[in-house]
Amino acid sequence: MIELTQIVKRYQQHEVLRGVSLTVADGEVCVLLGPSGGGKSTLLRTINGLESFDSGSIRVSDILLNAAAGPEREAALLQIRRRVGMVFQQFNLFPHRSVLENVTEAPIHVLKQPRDVAVQNARDILARVGMAEKEHARPGSLSGGQQQRVAIARTLAMKPEAILFDEPTSALDPRTTAEVISVMTDLAASGQRMIVVTHAMSFARTVAHRIHILHAGRIAESGPPEQIFGDPQEAVTREFLSEAAS
Amino acid sequence: MFGNRQPAFLPLLCLLATCFTSPLNAVADEGVDKIRQRGTLIWGADQEGGGPFIYPDPSNPEQLIGFEVELAQLIAEHFGVKPVFFQGQWDKLPDLLDRGDIDLVLNGYEWTSNRAARYGVSIPYYIFELQLLGRLADDSLKSWDDLLTPINGRKRKVSLLGGSAAQDYIERFGGEDIEVALFEGATDAMDATELALSGIDANLQDLPIWLFYGKGFPQLRPIGAPVGRGYYVAMTRKVDQDLLRAVNEILLAALQDGRLHRIFAKYGIWNETQMFRGLETDESGSSVGIPDPAAANSETDDATEVYQPSGGWEVVRKRGGLLVKSAGMTVLLSVTSMPIAVLIGLLVALTRLYGPWYLGKPAAIYVEIVRGTPLVLQLYLIYFLVPKLLDILFPGMELTINAFAAAVIGLAMNYSAYEAEIYRGGIQSIPRGQMEAAISLGMSRSLALRRVIIPQATRLVLPPMTNDFIALFKDTAVCSVITVVELSKQYYIQARSAGAIVELGLLTALLYLAMSYPLSVLTNRMEKNLNLERRG
Numbered sequence: 001m002i003e004l005t006q007i008v009k010r011y012q013q014h015e016v017l018r019g020v021s022l023t024v025a026d027g028e029v030c031v032l033l034g035p036s037g038g039g040k041s042t043l044l045r046t047i048n049g050l051e052s053f054d055s056g057s058i059r060v061s062d063i064l065l066n067a068a069a070g071p072e073r074e075a076a077l078l079q080i081r082r083r084v085g086m087v088f089q090q091f092n093l094f095p096h097r098s099v100l101e102n103v104t105e106a107p108i109h110v111l112k113q114p115r116d117v118a119v120q121n122a123r124d125i126l127a128r129v130g131m132a133e134k135e136h137a138r139p140g141s142l143s144g145g146q147q148q149r150v151a152i153a154r155t156l157a158m159k160p161e162a163i164l165f166d167e168p169t170s171a172l173d174p175r176t177t178a179e180v181i182s183v184m185t186d187l188a189a190s191g192q193r194m195i196v197v198t199h200a201m202s203f204a205r206t207v208a209h210r211i212h213i214l215h216a217g218r219i220a221e222s223g224p225p226e227q228i229f230g231d232p233q234e235a236v237t238r239e240f241l242s243e244a245a246s
Numbered sequence: 247m248f249g250n251r252q253p254a255f256l257p258l259l260c261l262l263a264t265c266f267t268s269p270l271n272a273v274a275d276e277g278v279d280k281i282r283q284r285g286t287l288i289w290g291a292d293q294e295g296g297g298p299f300i301y302p303d304p305s306n307p308e309q310l311i312g313f314e315v316e317l318a319q320l321i322a323e324h325f326g327v328k329p330v331f332f333q334g335q336w337d338k339l340p341d342l343l344d345r346g347d348i349d350l351v352l353n354g355y356e357w358t359s360n361r362a363a364r365y366g367v368s369i370p371y372y373i374f375e376l377q378l379l380g381r382l383a384d385d386s387l388k389s390w391d392d393l394l395t396p397i398n399g400r401k402r403k404v405s406l407l408g409g410s411a412a413q414d415y416i417e418r419f420g421g422e423d424i425e426v427a428l429f430e431g432a433t434d435a436m437d438a439t440e441l442a443l444s445g446i447d448a449n450l451q452d453l454p455i456w457l458f459y460g461k462g463f464p465q466l467r468p469i470g471a472p473v474g475r476g477y478y479v480a481m482t483r484k485v486d487q488d489l490l491r492a493v494n495e496i497l498l499a500a501l502q503d504g505r506l507h508r509i510f511a512k513y514g515i516w517n518e519t520q521m522f523r524g525l526e527t528d529e530s531g532s533s534v535g536i537p538d539p540a541a542a543n544s545e546t547d548d549a550t551e552v553y554q555p556s557g558g559w560e561v562v563r564k565r566g567g568l569l570v571k572s573a574g575m576t577v578l579l580s581v582t583s584m585p586i587a588v589l590i591g592l593l594v595a596l597t598r599l600y601g602p603w604y605l606g607k608p609a610a611i612y613v614e615i616v617r618g619t620p621l622v623l624q625l626y627l628i629y630f631l632v633p634k635l636l637d638i639l640f641p642g643m644e645l646t647i648n649a650f651a652a653a654v655i656g657l658a659m660n661y662s663a664y665e666a667e668i669y670r671g672g673i674q675s676i677p678r679g680q681m682e683a684a685i686s687l688g689m690s691r692s693l694a695l696r697r698v699i700i701p702q703a704t705r706l707v708l709p710p711m712t713n714d715f716i717a718l719f720k721d722t723a724v725c726s727v728i729t730v731v732e733l734s735k736q737y738y739i740q741a742r743s744a745g746a747i748v749e750l751g752l753l754t755a756l757l758y759l760a761m762s763y764p765l766s767v768l769t770n771r772m773e774k775n776l777n778l779e780r781r782g
Contacts, residue, residue, distance in 0.1 A: 050682055082688035092683035096702050106687035109697055151683075158687060 001025060002084075002162055002195070007046055007056035009039075016042050017053065018217035024162065024195055024210075029188045031204040032197045033228075034214035035240055040197040043214065044164050047195070048084050049077035060084060061161065082110065085155030089167040091147040093139035099126065099150050100135040103157045111158070118157070125153045129183050145176025149183055156187075163187075165196040201244055205229055213237045277486030278325065281349055287322040287329050290343070291353035292336035293739045296433060298458040298513035298551070299354050300331075301743035307565045311551065314352045316509045317371060317480075321350070324496045334729045337409070340365060341630050342729070343483050346646070350493070351481040354452070356411050362532050366482040366490035369525045369533045371497050372510065375472035376412050377456045379439060379449040382467050387447055390470050394423050397447070401425045405435040405449045412450040415474040431742045433459060440465045454515040475519070479533055490531040498525065513551045561746040562753055569750065572736035573757045579653055579722040579732060584715050586658035591665025592700075598670055600691065609666075616663035622724050625656040629728040653725040661718050668710050672703035705776060712769040716762045733757060 002024040009017040016039045024030045032040040045051040047058055049065070058065040060083060065076045093102050103122035107113040113121070126132045129149040139147055148168055155163055165184070169177040181203050188194060188207045198204065204211055204225060211228045213220045213236060220236040221228065232238045281287050291300045291314055300312035310331060322329035332348045339351045343365065351365075356374075361367055380387040386397055393402045401424060406413045408428035416424055427446055429435040432455045439449035440463050453472050460466070480497075482490045500506045501523075510516035526534045597609040616624070629652040636645040647655075676699050684694035726735035737754040741747045 048686055050686065078688065078690065081686055086683075086686040088679060088683065090677075090679050092677075092679035094680065094683070094698055094702075096705065105697065106689065109693060110688040154687070 001059070001061060002047065002193075003059040004043075004047070005057050005059075007043065007053050007058070009042060009046065009051065009053040016217050017046070019056070020214070020217070020219055021056075022212055022219060022222070024193060027191045027193055028209045029193070029207055030195045031208040031211045032195065032214055033204060033211055033240065034220070035243070038214040039217045040214045041166055044166055044195060044197050047164060048081050048086055049073075050086075082158065083161045085158055085160035085163040087148070087151050087155055087163060087165045087168050089170050091139070091144070091151045091171075093147055093151055093154070095139050097138075098135065099131060099137050099139065099142070102139065102150055103154050106154070107157050122153070122157055125156045126150070128156075128186075129153045130179070143176055144172045145179040148172065148176075148180045152180075152183055152187075162193040162195060165194060165198065167197055167199065169198065169200055199244070213240060215240070277349065277482065277489030278492055279488075281325055281327055281489070285327050287318065287325060287327050287350065288332050288348045289318045289321075289329060289350040289352045290332045290334045290339045290348035291351070292334055292339065294431070294735065294742060295336055295354065296431070296455075296739075296743045298454055298515055302565070302568075302740060304564075304744065307568055307740065307744075313372075313509050313513045313515065314354070316512075318350070318352055320500055320505065320509075321480075321493060321496050324492070332729070333731055335727045338626075338630075338727060338729075340481065343481065345630060345633055347729075349482065349486070349489060354478050355481055357477040357479045357533060361479075361481065362534070364484065365532075366484050366486060366530065367532045368480040368482075368490060368493045369497055369527065370477035370479055370523060371506065372454065372478040372515075373519045373522060374411075374476050374478060375453045375519060376415055376450050376474040376476075377453045377472050378469040379436065379451055379456065379463075379466045380447065380469045381440065381442065382465050384447065387469060390419070390473075393448065394420060400445070402447045403427055403445050405429055405439050405446045407432055407435060410452070411474065411476050412452065416450055431738070433462075433742055434747075436463050436466060437747075453517075454513075457515045457517075458513060472519075475522075477533070484530070487530050494527060494531055494533075558746075558749060561744050562749050565740045565744060565746075565750060566753055568740060569733060569736055569753055569757060572731060572733045573761065575731065576719065576722050576733040576758075577761065579650075579657060579725060579730070580715070580719045583654045583657035584661065584718055586654065587661035587665050587718070588711070590658060590662035592669055594662060594666035595669035595673065596695065598666070599673055600695070613663045613666050616659055617667075621656065621660045621721060622727055624660055625653065625724060625728050628652045628656050628659075649725075649729045652728055653722075653730045656728075657718060657721065657725070660721075661714060664714055665711065668707045668714070669703060672707035673699055675706060676702050705772075709769050709773045709776070712765055712772070716765050716769075719762055719765075720758065 004023075005021050007017050007020045008015065020039070020043055022030070032043065034040055042051055046053045047060070052069065053067050055067050057067070060080045063076050063079045063083075065080060066073060094105065097105065100119065100122055103125060104115070104118040107118040107121065108115055123132060123135065126135055129152055131146060131149050131153060134142065134146065134150075139150065142150065152163075152168075168184070169180050172180060177200065181200060184194070184196070184203065185207050196203070196208070206225075208225050210222065211225055212222045213228065213234070215236045221232065221234040223233075227233070228237060229241065232241060293300055293302065293310065295301075298312055299314045300310055303309040303311045315331070318329040318331070332342065334342045334348070336353060339348075339353060339355070340361075342348045343351060354374075355361065357367060357370065378390060378393075386392065387402070393404070396402070403425040404416055405427045406416060406429065408430060413426065413428070416426060427435075427438065427444060429438065432451065435449050436451065436459065438444070439446050448469065449466070456468070480493050482493065497506070507516055507520070510520065528534055594609045594612060597605050598613075601609065629647065629649060632652075633646045636643075636647075680698055680702065681694055684698040685691065689697065722732050723734035725732055731739075733754060737750055741750045744750065
């Protein structure tokens with residue numbers, strides 16, 4: 001269970017998050033939608049501490065993350081980051097390591113897995129995302145879609161309780177977007193809990209269990225895809241959906 | 247007399263030096279005991295000054311000869327010990343006394359009241375004069391007075407050793423009416439005069455140097471009688487009064503029984519002037535420097551050790567080995583100090599980037615101070631002042647720092663500042679997403695640095711680092727100021743004593759090139775690889 005309670009974040013005077021609360025149950029696929037500047041990415045990044053917040057709290061299973069900086073927060077973050085993976089818009093693969101090494105890096109050096117175990121596990125995961133052939137390639141020689149699939153594999157190797165996806169297909173062309181969406185859909189089907197910030201409406205419509213519309217730092221509307229796409233309750237939602245469709 | 251670089255920061259050094267003078271002056275009259283216990287008399291000189299003082303034996307360049315070598319032998323024999331030569335930069339020899347590295351300075355140091363106030367100065371062992379030299383073919387210069395006459399509308403130009411008695415003399419004699427050209431080597435100044443380089447008309451030279459080297463300069467001739475008498479004295483620490491008194495007794499005895507005469511005659515520098523002596527000393531044994539003319543002795547002698555200019559492959563064959571050996575020191579200095587510089591630089595860069603402000607600020611200040619001051623000053627401070635500081639902090643423990651260690655520390659410290667800035671730039675140029683991805687995988691910041699950021703930054707900084715290594719490699723030459731004899735110092739020593747500036751210069755350049763060229767090739771290759779990788 002991931003639980004965000006009344007998260008507030010300010011950049012100087014500007015409030016980007018104005019008291020956001022949401023809960024993601026085990027096995028749930030949660031999609032954050034909304035216009036640019038609504039605070040989706042910022043909210044996602046507070047969960048694993050890439051962004052700080054000014055008040056509120058985040059609970060990931062039994063770990064509590066508070067706003068106050070300090071060693072306690074750092075310790076909580078280290079725990080959370082081992083359990084919650086992240087996939088970035090720009091992939092952020094390690095360019096100096098091969099595909100396989102990208103995937104084994106954290107299991108070996110963070111989880112202290114024996115190398116052969118980590119390598120075997122990494123090969124299985126790479127096969128699952130369709131990248132087994134490329135294990136010796138350098139990230140720089142791969143297409144964007146291939147890189148993103150490796151990035152997902154890298155996260156999966158940590159056996160995360162949840163994965164945060166920060167606009168995973170925004171840097172990709174339509175064809176490679178499809179590759180990545182298909183991998184993410186398979187993951188969701190296998191029961192992987194995910195929180196996804198995306199503009200890929202078809203993914204939200206077909207895969208999400210629950211959708212939150214973030215607008216001006218608040219959750220404007222929450223609900224299952226049938227409600228959000230079929231019977232939006234809020235004007236903000238309707239406006240966003242019509243703009244996204246055009 | 248010899249090479250005397252007078253850097254602009256000398257006043258600062260003098261000031262610093264005076265702050266640290268007292269603690270070593272604690273116990274007096276132990277000098278001779280110490281020498282006897284040790285079994286060696288350690289005397290300091292600079293071989294680069296050349297003949298007839300101290301220079302590599304032309305027939306066996308590993309062996310040092312010269313009248314000062316024989317004087318040191320004479321003094322050591324009296325104590326029943328072995329003379330041990332200690333190489334130092336000429337103008338830094340008194341500092342070596344202060345450091346306690348040597349017992350005695352014996353290297354053409356002229357008596358001055360300043361020196362007599364600060365050090366124990368012996369009675370003169372040689373009385374020198376200055377000889378004006380002109381070109382045989384130049385009829386316009388026949389007397390000292392001609393020097394004051396402009397020729398073709400320009401002032402006469404005289405070549406001199408910087409900081410020498412000759413420079414003082416010319417300035418007193420001609421003032422604004424004579425132009426001077428300063429050189430660092432006595433033979434360089436004579437060379438330039440013989441070749442009339444940059445309009446030089448004449449050279450004012452220490453007479454013993456002219457007497458010794460004159461045969462090598464057939465186009466030069468003496469003009470007028472020698473002038474400007476001065477006194478070469480041996481120097482001891484002020485506290486070693488017993489040593490000073492003993493040196494005085496030995497010199498006096500050697501003067502009276504003719505041993506001094508024989509030594510000087512061997513090098514062709516005995517003359518009647520040697521009989522005119524000021525032998526009065528104060529109660530501490532220091533010469534008071536008042537000349538006391540005595541009877542002249544008109545004996546003539548045939549010199550056996552004379553300068554024969556040499557050149558060509560013979561010189562390279564004979565002395566090349568020494569240069570190659572010293573190139574080893576250059577390599578050793580470089581490969582020892584660079585890794586330390588890299589390590590310190592990395593720590594400083596990481597502290598500046600990720601450390602708390604109370605560490606980051608000092609790290610930034612460290613970089614600015616080290617980058618903003620010359621290496622030669624840093625070496626000087628480490629070698630000469632740190633031991634004094636240690637003596638104040640830990641009195642009686644006799645902590646010191648040897649020349650090689652000081653050179654390595656100085657080079658490593660100096661280059662660490664440059665490396666720190668290179669690494670800081672390299673680390674900052676790694677996209678922020680790399681650190682985010684690493685910590686999102688549960689890595690701590692330090693693990694992320696070690697595994698992700700630094701390996702990537704290293705590839706970026708390798709080419710500029712290799713460039714710095716080449717620069718450091720050449721900067722090792724500066725270490726000669728703190729008595730380390732590396733390739734370029736050895737070159738000056740050998741070239742000036744053999745007069746083979748070109749041949750040995752080419753060999754030295756070749757040696758430097760042979761060592762640095764592979765590094766350049768390596769840098770180019772790394773840059774090419776990096777570009778390929780970036781293109782992906």
